[in-house]
Amino acid sequence: MSCSLIQKYNVAGPRYTSYPTVPYWDESSFSLQQWKQTLKRSFDESNQSEGISLYIHLPFCESLCTFCGCHKKVTKRHEMEQPYIQAVLKEWDLYCQLLQEKPIIKEIHLGGGTPTFFSIEHLQQLIQGVLAKADIAKDYEFSFEGHPNNTTRAHLQALYDLGFRRVSYGVQDYNDTVQKAIHRIQPFEQVANVTQWAREIGYRSISHDLVFGLPFQNLNDVLKTIDLTNSLMPDRLAFYSYAHVPWIKGNGQRGFKDQDVPKDDVKRTLYEAGKKQLLAHGYHEMGMDHFALAQDGMYQSFQAGTLHRNFMGYTSSKTQLMIGLGISSISDSWYSFAQNEKDLEAYYACLDRDEIPVVKGHVLSAEDLKIRQHILNLMCTFQTSWAEPSMDFTERAQVIEQLIEMQQDGLLTIETDRIVITEQGKPFVRNICMAFDLHLKRRKPETQIFSMTI
Numbered sequence: 001m002s003c004s005l006i007q008k009y010n011v012a013g014p015r016y017t018s019y020p021t022v023p024y025w026d027e028s029s030f031s032l033q034q035w036k037q038t039l040k041r042s043f044d045e046s047n048q049s050e051g052i053s054l055y056i057h058l059p060f061c062e063s064l065c066t067f068c069g070c071h072k073k074v075t076k077r078h079e080m081e082q083p084y085i086q087a088v089l090k091e092w093d094l095y096c097q098l099l100q101e102k103p104i105i106k107e108i109h110l111g112g113g114t115p116t117f118f119s120i121e122h123l124q125q126l127i128q129g130v131l132a133k134a135d136i137a138k139d140y141e142f143s144f145e146g147h148p149n150n151t152t153r154a155h156l157q158a159l160y161d162l163g164f165r166r167v168s169y170g171v172q173d174y175n176d177t178v179q180k181a182i183h184r185i186q187p188f189e190q191v192a193n194v195t196q197w198a199r200e201i202g203y204r205s206i207s208h209d210l211v212f213g214l215p216f217q218n219l220n221d222v223l224k225t226i227d228l229t230n231s232l233m234p235d236r237l238a239f240y241s242y243a244h245v246p247w248i249k250g251n252g253q254r255g256f257k258d259q260d261v262p263k264d265d266v267k268r269t270l271y272e273a274g275k276k277q278l279l280a281h282g283y284h285e286m287g288m289d290h291f292a293l294a295q296d297g298m299y300q301s302f303q304a305g306t307l308h309r310n311f312m313g314y315t316s317s318k319t320q321l322m323i324g325l326g327i328s329s330i331s332d333s334w335y336s337f338a339q340n341e342k343d344l345e346a347y348y349a350c351l352d353r354d355e356i357p358v359v360k361g362h363v364l365s366a367e368d369l370k371i372r373q374h375i376l377n378l379m380c381t382f383q384t385s386w387a388e389p390s391m392d393f394t395e396r397a398q399v400i401e402q403l404i405e406m407q408q409d410g411l412l413t414i415e416t417d418r419i420v421i422t423e424q425g426k427p428f429v430r431n432i433c434m435a436f437d438l439h440l441k442r443r444k445p446e447t448q449i450f451s452m453t454i
């Protein structure tokens with residue numbers, strides 16, 4: 001990839017797990033009442049036909065990885081588990097009262113933090129408590145994020161018995177220097193064990209998270225990590241670009257210096273070399289930063305054009321309604337977004353008052369809904385079209401003007417009423433989405449709020 005393209009397009013930009021992106025939510029036009037109304041509307045429209053998704057945030061981690069951008073609480077006090085599970089079940093109960101009809105659950109994802117921080121008994125209590133008030137869809141998918149260092153065989157078996165068939169493990173990088181810098185010692189043997197156990201128990205999809213652009217990471221480290229990963233043949237891989245956002249995460253990411261982090265074309269070379277190695281090992285690229293073996297369900301949805309993207313990243317099954325439970329979780333009713341209280345004590349206090357702990361959100365305008373669909377199309381299928389009148393939008397001329405320059409740079413081709421991203425343009429998909437982002441166009445951020453696109 002050309003260095004001049006990287007210099008030109010390496011700007012701060014969103015990862016588009018939502019549109020509008022969180023810093024552009026219009027909080028003045030949002031209220032808990034509106035959230036409840038759009039939630040109910042979406043539920044009534046979609047529960048019977050496709051069911052709903054649940055994202056449950058389990059925030060605790062035993063130690064802090066200094067590169068981590070997730071919302072977590074570092075503690076060794078496992079007595080925090082029980083009150084947290086009770087609170088999440090109370091939150092679910094408040095939603096069930098509001099929805100009136102029994103929810104049909106299509107998808108559950110346990111994210112974190114570290115879901116496997118929790119004991120088997122508490123995870124069982126959580127899932128059984130949730131399912132006691134719901135029906136399960138026929139083609140349901142339950143998945144969780146496991147930390148290889150504390151996922152036990154018993155965790156895997158218990159969650160399998162509850163219906164979980166997908167697991168993703170955080171790996172990041174196997175090099176000692178990198179692991180020390182990010183304060184995460186992640187032995188290969190441990191990852192091999194948890195991968196093997198999941199396979200023996202019958203999990204259908206095992207995924208590993210790798211990250212490029214970590215402090216001190218060089219080309220050799222990336223290639224070695226990919227070769228070791230390939231020896232375990234996970235069905236799926238996330239190959240994330242390290243999001244260096246120290247201004248948001250406070251001291252967490254300051255365990256190393258800015259100059260220890262690979263940047264620009266050096267960082268991009270890590271991705272390019274890693275991608276080449278993954279393709280050589282038989283993995284296929286899908287969407288942004290994701291790879292899978294041909295038989296993986298998500299790769300099949302990518303090929304069928306049905307891949308979807310939400311706050312959890314990519315998913316093969318889309319539901320119109322996703323309810324997020326637990327601190328900091330984001331819910332999506334399609335017509336509006338809502339985010340929960342991030343502070344644990346304030347979250348508990350809200351639930352003690354029998355209130356849904358939503359603190360901010362955004363109601364999507366008709367224009368937002370169209371632009372969101374274009375951005376989803378680009379992120380999931382690398383193309384989008386405005387041939388249907390319902391997909392046309394007011395500032396199309398200005399958007400196309402910006403796309404013409406990208407066409408000249410070989411990133412995409414513009415046809416009468418659609419654009420298609422070229423192979424060369426795929427690494428710049430975030431920049432291409434930014435051309436459609438009318439909120440960003442109208443109000444440029446005054447300080448850096450997003451990570452760099454490359």
Ligand SMILES: C[S@@+](CC[C@H](N)C(=O)[O-])C[C@H]1O[C@@H](n2cnc3c(N)ncnc32)[C@H](O)[C@@H]1O
Binds near residue numbers: 068147148169244
């Ligand atoms: C919640 S963690 C995974 C589960 C478990 N806590 C663990 O670490 O194994 C989610 C994943 O997000 C990715 N991640 C976290 N912080 C990141 C950052 N700053 N940039 C890119 N990826 C990041 C990592 O790959 C990590 O495995």
Ligand code: SF4
Binds near residue numbers: 060063114147184
């Ligand atoms: S990477 Fe995982 S274990 Fe480490 S701090 Fe982040 S959420 Fe916790």
